[in-house]
Amino acid sequence: MQLITTILCGGAGSRLWPVSRELHPKPFIRLADGQSLLQKAFLRAAQLPGVAEILTVTNRDLLFKTQDEFREVNATKLQTSFVLEPCGRNTAAAIAIAALQVARRHGPDALMLVLAADHLISEQHAFGEAVLKASELAATGKLVTFGIQPDSAETGYGYIEAKGNEVLRFVEKPSLEKAQEYLASGRFLWNSGIFCFSAGTMLQQMKLHCPEILAATAACEELSRAAEGDGFSQLELDAESFKNVPDVSIDYAVMEKSDQIAVVPCSIGWSDIGSWTALGNLSEPDNSGNRIQGDALVHNTHNCIIQSTDRLIGTVGVDDLIIIDTPDAVLVADKSSAQDVKHIYAQLKATGHEAHKLHRTVHRPWGTYTVLEEGNGFKIKRIEVKPGASLSLQMHHHRSEHWIVVRGMAKVVNGDLELFVNTNESTYIPAGHKHRLENPGILSLVMIEVQSGAYLGEDDIVRFEDIYGRA
Structure with missing residues (x-):
């Protein structure tokens, strides 16, 4: 079964500032093993049976950086293609243009697997089994989403109420009380943002539920510049017409409205690495609960996340802090406020400070x-x-x-x-x-x-x- 994997590489990763910047977003963050989240997404797709091509939708300013990332890990010279956005218009637009490209080049029956570039999946075998189940459902005309079996009452994720492969309803990010209720019921799954469907089914459902998004995207495609070479293709979207595409998520545009939705419940070691707390938890703590990357000396310090690229960091008598040092910016935050780092990023962007966009x-x-x-x-x-x-x-x-x-x-x-x-x-x-x-x-x-x-x-x-x- 031929599978075209689409990697969505967008967003700013504002909660992971100062390492994540507009022109160095979260997918390019390198983990302790030296690989970036984007490279891990590529390898995750490349290791699946039947994958014929990896199509990446990204900002055009990130093309060459993305190609460099792929070149380091694409040992088998898997076919790569790119759709280059002049600006972000959310996931409905990205998936619409990807489906149009796949249908045009591979036919409407071609199956697509949509992955986010900044997620982490630690259980590759379980992921492969989930993709196989999803592919079988997608071949019958279903739009399939992957539901993660929850192990805690998370308030930062959307939820799916399910009965087997049947989706009963989608739920927005809940309060803590509701999240605890969902966890106890056993009927709810985390909404992972991973999808599988045929290109033709997605385009048909978009025509039914969000025709304005599909029409605007198709019009933009007609005006866009395409280039092809050996093992490579690229579509640079027309900037003026792409601004006319509505800025809407695929969940809101299609998944919450369609009657052809299915879910595959799975436990695949999934995380969206949405904060410094989540990223820090990927490394083992020392005896005082500190997770340290780089050069640091600590005294009477507990449960801190400390990262430095160049300088020595010294801490004395502090607990539960996030300390992230880069050559041009330092973040100090209480761990309980990890989600609020995005407000610093927003202030930098609003004032035009280059630290929201570029590293040194x-x-x-x-x-x-x-x-x-x-x-x-x-x-x-x-x-x-x-x-x-x-x-x-x-x-x-x-x-x-x-x-x-x-x-x-x-x-x-x-x-x-x-x-x-x-x-x-x-x-x-x-x-x-x-x-x-x-x-x-x-x-x-x-x-x-x-x-x-x-x-x-x-x-x-x-x-x-x-x-x-x-x-």
Whole structure:
């Protein structure tokens, strides 16, 4: 049985700030074993029998980062395809465009398995058995959701009241009293946000229950740019028409209204990793209940979650805290308020603070840059360019740049000149000069960039040519 897995890689993961940012959202967080949640979702899908392709719906700014993540783990060269959203429009729009693509390329009877990129499933064998049951139900024309057998009274999840595979009703996130009642009854399951259906059945049900979403998505698809290659396809959605698609969840648009719903109850070690408490619980505590990742010294400290990437953290006489240190931001929160971290993220976004969007190290299609220091009229960056990669041919109105190569060799366009800059050599680029940086070697190119000028924002850039389609 052929199965097309769709991974939905969106959202901000605001409750996991400061590690999760708009351009480094929750799916890209690396766990203790070195793999990201997104990579684990890919491997989870790739290990299922009959999976012919993995289709990922994500923001277009995350495409190259997503490809890098997949490249690290796609040892079997499984077919990958991408739908690139210019902005988030919720899960109904994402599933609609995925179903349209699958029906067009594989036929309406093709079965789809929809996974979230930021969930964790620890029981792969049990998950495979649940997918098999769901596939059998989906082949009969059912829209199948996966219901997780609850082991606690959680108020952060939606619930499904079920009788066998029959869905009796969907319930929104309950109060604690209601959640305890649901757990005691044995009739309720957590709503996991995992689905299985044929592309044709989903499109037929969307036409019946949310025709405006399907029509707007189909209209956007017609205006969008498609590209295909060996083992690869990509659809970049038209930005203007995609704004017209209603922002609605698939649960509200279809699942709560359709009479063709089925549920597969399962125990698969599922978690949506929705807070620092949930993420911290993935690691073993020390004798004082502390879960520590990175360099930390603790004294008279109990039941804390501590994470640091660069600096030493010292704690004395504190209990039940979350302490997350990144190069440009520190979070300190009471564990009982873990869900409220999203309010800090919302304030940063509302004020336009870059800490909601970017880390100090920023990923680009060609490599990365890290802001080392900045002040009035200057900024210093460490730039690393992948072998064979090239920045765009570009120009800045307000800043000049001084490039010093510290490892490798750079091929540089600087105005009318084209030159090679070796290790310990440099070149100066005045404001207003067209310029481009390329790594012609087989090793990473590392250089220091010193910017000077009255305005040093990342939006001071005019692109003339770009191999990544950003011009």
